[in-house]
Each structure stands twice: as structure tokens, then as C-alpha cells.
Amino acid sequence: MVAEMARGQGSISREKRAVFVFGVVFLTAILVLVVAIPYPTPIQLFAFRLTLALSAAGVGALLPGFLNIEVPLPVRGMIRAGGALALFASVWFVNPEDIGVRVKPPEADASLLMKQLLKFTDHQEHEHAYALLASRDRARVAESDYVSMLEQIRDPLGNVERRVLIGADTPDELMGIPGPFVRHMYQVKFSNSPTIWAEVVTAIAESGVWRVGGFNIVPCMPPGCVPALLPTPN
Known part of the structure; x- marks a missing residue:
């Protein structure tokens, strides 16, 4: 025992x-x-x-x-x-x-993604633009809703006569969401609108690459925008 x-x-x-x-x-x-x-x-x-x-x-x-x-x-x-x-x-x-765990920013240039999004949007290829969104945004907004929104807001403005980058920053957090982010602000003159518009494109790091984390388009007024940068073409 x-x-x-x-x-x-x-x-x-x-x-x-x-x-x-x-x-x-x-x-x-x-x-x-x-x-x-x-x-x-x-x-x-x-x-x-x-x-x-x-x-x-x-x-x-x-x-x-x-x-x-x-x-x-x-x-x-x-x-x-x-x-x-x-x-x-x-x-x-x-x-x-x-x-304090942070995500390493991707090595790629986020501006390339932003230019691609704007190109698709300018050519009314909104389905392709939607595919560039981060998974979090695609989970919150259906493709049909995204396309419908741009068809109602962006498409009637017509072609881009001139687009100027007027600001850029790299916030670590936006609206409580951890980044890193890259955010570009453009002012734009469209062919079908006398108003100057502001476009804000945000990129967020996701799985080692940049994805679109936001795209906003609103009428732009001074001092946020500078009308002199967008003279009306002769």
C-alpha cells in the first residue's frame, strides 16, 4: 500500500x-x-x-x-x-x-488605393469600388446600398473637371476605431455642378494591406476648401 x-x-x-x-x-x-x-x-x-x-x-x-x-x-x-x-x-x-498593441502600417503606398477608388467612382464602376472596401465596411453596408448611394449622389455631378489634393494626415484612431489610417482630402470641380465639392478618402490597414475605410463626398466651403485652386476652365 x-x-x-x-x-x-x-x-x-x-x-x-x-x-x-x-x-x-x-x-x-x-x-x-x-x-x-x-x-x-x-x-x-x-x-x-x-x-x-x-x-x-x-x-x-x-x-x-x-x-x-x-x-x-x-x-x-x-x-x-x-x-x-x-x-x-x-x-x-x-x-x-x-x-498598446498596434498594427504595423503596410509598406505599400495608400495613395495608390485611393486613386484606384476615385478612378472606379469617376467611371461609375461602383461595384469595383465596393470591392476595395475594408471587410468591416462591407459587413456594415451591402453592395446594392453602396452602389445606389453613389448613383444618387455622385453620378449626377458629372465628370471631374479638376481634382486637387488639399490635405493629408495619418491618424492612429478614427471614431474609436484603431488604425493606422491614411486620410486624403480633395476639392473637386464637377461638370454638372457650380459648387465645389470635397472628397475624403480614408485607407485602413487590414491583414497587411491597405483597404478603403471610408469615402465621403460633400459640398465644400471655405476655409476648408480654396476655390482659387479650381478655376473654371475657359
């Missing part, structure tokens, strides 16, 4: 050591990856968080003392955990946005 108990305790001890070694090895790997990949993709970030949480639980399996926590769940209720599981939960439920 005593021998069986001793063997059982020895087996548990070996399992704890193995879990501890697992935790140390993967914690070390995570530290190396964080240095090597300072701007992780969403999939990489998910894998980092999962591995880090499991590693913390593995290291915690041999730490003395007992940790008991209650963590609010994102949807409803709470999770109660103790010991190694508490360490896992405390790491897993940390929101990466709260620790």
Missing part, C-alpha cells in the same frame, strides 16, 4: 515537473517571438496569448501558495478559477488593446 502511494506521488511529481518545463520553454519562446515580431497579425496575437496563458499555468503548477480569482466574461457571468487555472485565466482575459 505504502509503495503504491509512493509510486503515485512520484508519478504526480513527474507530471508537475513536465508541465513546469513546458511552461518555461514556451515562455522563453514567446519572449523571443515578441522581440522578433513587434507587430503581430491578429492570428499571431491569438496564438501568442494562448501559448502565454498555457505557459503561465504550467509555471504556476509548481509555485507555492494558491491564487483564486474571479474574471468577468465578455458576454455574461463570471469565471472562478484557482491555482494554475487562475493564472491561465488572468493572462487569457487580458485585452491586448489595453496594453
